[in-house]
Amino acid sequence: MTVHDFDVVIVGGGLVGCSLACALAPSGLRIGLVDQPAGPTRGLAQDQRKLALAAASVRALGTLGVIKQLKTQPTAIRRIHVSRQGDLGAVRLEASEFGREDLGAVLLAGDLGAALQSSVAALPQNVRSVAGRATLLAGAQSVRSVRVDAEHGEEVWNSALLVAADGTASPLRTALGVSVETFDYEQTLIVTSLRASSAPDGTAYERFTDTGPCALLPMSGGRYGALCGVAANEADDVLQLNAVEYAEFFQKRFGWRAGRVLDVGERFAWPLRRVVASKVIAERAVLMGNAAQTIHPIGAQGFNLGLRDALSLADVLAEAVGDVGAMDVLADYEQRRREDREQTLAFSDGLARITRGSSFLHHVGRSVGLLAMSLDAGLRAQLAAGAMGYRGRVPRLAREPA
Numbered sequence: 001m002t003v004h005d006f007d008v009v010i011v012g013g014g015l016v017g018c019s020l021a022c023a024l025a026p027s028g029l030r031i032g033l034v035d036q037p038a039g040p041t042r043g044l045a046q047d048q049r050k051l052a053l054a055a056a057s058v059r060a061l062g063t064l065g066v067i068k069q070l071k072t073q074p075t076a077i078r079r080i081h082v083s084r085q086g087d088l089g090a091v092r093l094e095a096s097e098f099g100r101e102d103l104g105a106v107l108l109a110g111d112l113g114a115a116l117q118s119s120v121a122a123l124p125q126n127v128r129s130v131a132g133r134a135t136l137l138a139g140a141q142s143v144r145s146v147r148v149d150a151e152h153g154e155e156v157w158n159s160a161l162l163v164a165a166d167g168t169a170s171p172l173r174t175a176l177g178v179s180v181e182t183f184d185y186e187q188t189l190i191v192t193s194l195r196a197s198s199a200p201d202g203t204a205y206e207r208f209t210d211t212g213p214c215a216l217l218p219m220s221g222g223r224y225g226a227l228c229g230v231a232a233n234e235a236d237d238v239l240q241l242n243a244v245e246y247a248e249f250f251q252k253r254f255g256w257r258a259g260r261v262l263d264v265g266e267r268f269a270w271p272l273r274r275v276v277a278s279k280v281i282a283e284r285a286v287l288m289g290n291a292a293q294t295i296h297p298i299g300a301q302g303f304n305l306g307l308r309d310a311l312s313l314a315d316v317l318a319e320a321v322g323d324v325g326a327m328d329v330l331a332d333y334e335q336r337r338r339e340d341r342e343q344t345l346a347f348s349d350g351l352a353r354i355t356r357g358s359s360f361l362h363h364v365g366r367s368v369g370l371l372a373m374s375l376d377a378g379l380r381a382q383l384a385a386g387a388m389g390y391r392g393r394v395p396r397l398a399r400e401p402a
């Protein structure tokens, strides 16, 4: 069996693992990236979801050269509109109010996946990327080893630092003995694209209802990305609706802010569970992206947060002297991620739970909350900073020029 030695081995070449490889490449460290071979229709480049990226993420991906590889340039989010069916008040955040042209952008996940894969393929020779399945091997204290089952045969990869970017189920997290806390939202998110009588004007809408959250994201080509959460036990019935029936269903849930829903595209369903690892570091190992935290998608924070994990690790390793897997290096990473991770988890979970409870007092409480937020400049600025991805210690590549 061939043995390869690396400084850092990344297991999982999803959006986060590929971003990490791109961010680490300039360090000159020897990087190994392994990702399970994709099927013909289920790969990173085939993902039909619409992702909302925070301004911080767009900035970092631009600097890494990923944005220019996109087939379709991202659609800017110029304002965010948050409302709750049946409650008074709405929060409207305008980019111009914060001296900006946009708060973020929307793109097709598959397009971003393909752009990241081409960026990885063009990285210098210090990065070795292989399609294969990695399994943790028991080993000495000074090294982490994985067996890589690749098409061309089995290999052993040794590294000073192992990164688990292997998604929600994260076999590596289990093998490292890191426990998780899970919560089933008992919701299914139905994702599609649609056309409405009012064309997208850069507004991203989030609307909360007693039966689940909805969102409309501005897209190119006059279409919107449309997300709608439904109770898990009703999901099958909703998925059986034909396109006209689903357009009516969505209209009732979302309302008329974008005018009449004219047609809807193919629908995809995602069961919603929160899975949060009890810690993000272990001996000579770091967890990031969905392997560290899988959150409710309604606040559009998951990849944004995972990208900041990756960018922060790149910052930490660029400053590390000597052993990149040493405990003090990992403790630095954990400390840098704490505030952003805690705040983003609390924010996303809070949004997901807004939908629960429909008593009169709940309505009054939420109306007061929405009105207070719509008026208080401090709260609005805090909300906008979070939406733009500026929470806690901002990684270098995501920072705005001074």
Ligand SMILES: Cc1cc2nc3c(=O)[nH]c(=O)nc-3n(C[C@H](O)[C@H](O)[C@H](O)COP(=O)(O)OP(=O)(O)OC[C@H]3O[C@@H](n4cnc5c(N)ncnc54)[C@H](O)[C@@H]3O)c2cc1C
Residues within 6 Å of the ligand: 011, 012, 013, 014, 015, 016, 017, 034, 035, 036, 049, 050, 051, 052, 053, 132, 133, 134, 135, 165, 166, 167, 168, 170, 171, 172, 189, 191, 270, 288, 289, 290, 291, 297, 300, 301, 302, 303, 304, 305, 306
């Ligand atoms: C419907 C929906 C909408 C969303 N919208 C947004 C949004 O608007 N904005 C946003 O920021 N986030 C959004 N998210 C969240 C975002 O999609 C995820 O946070 C992000 O894709 C996680 O990427 P990842 O690389 O951590 O994990 P994954 O994409 O799961 O990648 C993990 C990779 O690891 C590989 N792997 C697993 N095990 C092994 C192994 N043993 N060996 C080798 N490889 C392995 C897998 O093949 C996979 O490629 C949304 C999520 C959903 C479900």
